[in-house]
Amino acid sequence: MIFDQQEFNIKGLAYSIRSAKEKDAEALSSLRVQMDGETENMNREQGEGFIDPAGFEEIIRLDEEKERNLFLVALVKGRTVGYSRCEGVDLKRFSHKVEFGVCVSKEFWGYGIGKKLLELSVDWADSNGIEKMTLNVVGTNDIAMELYKRMGFEIEGTLKKDRRHAEGRYYDTVMMGRFRGWGGRN
Template sequence: MIVHSKEYKVRNLHYKVRSAQSEDAQALSELRLQVDGETENLDRVKGEAYINGEGFKDIIKTDSESLNNIFLVAEVSGTLVGFSRCEGNTLKRSSHKVEFGVCVLMDYWGYGIGKNFLKECVSWADANNIKKITLNVLETNEKAINLYKKYGFKIEGILQKDKLLSDGNYYNTLLMGRLNQL
């Protein structure tokens, strides 16, 4: 689904949150690769499950045409610095929910980009009769967990020793969900 773009200014950083467009595909491929190398908060290490520009074009097309998918990007001076998706499915028993994911370049952490992605996705879900948003978050990502709780997400489960990080230790993944009025 396509949404209207919004402009934000946080501590002298101007950025726009808008729907992804096919012209963004190659930049999204490069952005995802870079973010995967900057943080262990995501599922992948740099280069894993690589999606090239053509793959992103297909995702953007699908998400733009779907009523229960949304693909947002954050743009600073014409450069993409983050993206977020809510992905639903067409199975009747699960068509009421979407899964939220987000990634932002480390240089742009602390400017509310992730928060504004979340706010836009929650608003979109509420306006489009999506009853549940789910997400997975690493137990050590306390800032994200607190943000999700602020927007009504609750911990619904824990995947024990789910991720092996570079320090050689295993960490839990929290399963979180936010219910709209059912």
């Protein structure tokens, strides 16, 4: 799905959000590795699950073709600083929903970029007949969970000790979902 570029200015930071393009592939590949090393909130450790630029080009091409997929990038002065993705599946029993994921470079936390990526994705889902959005979040990421709740997501379950990080400590994964038409944004 293609999403036209929109401009935002929050706390003095000007940024834009638009659909990912094949020309973004190299920056996305580097950014993903960078962000995996910046925070424990990601599913991967730095360098794991590496996607090279050709892999991102293929993901972007497929997402442009599929009605139930949306791949957004956030740019500051032309530099890719974050992205989000909604991915649906082709199985009929699950065709009513998409899974959402988001990440923003730590340097740009606090400017509402992640929130704006989420808002645009929710609006897209609601206006395209998608009935449910799901996501997973590490149980210690209270800030993200509060944002998701404000956007209408509810906790649907918790996978206890689902993740084991490098230091050997276990973390829960919280599964959240949002049904279309929930009007409680703020």
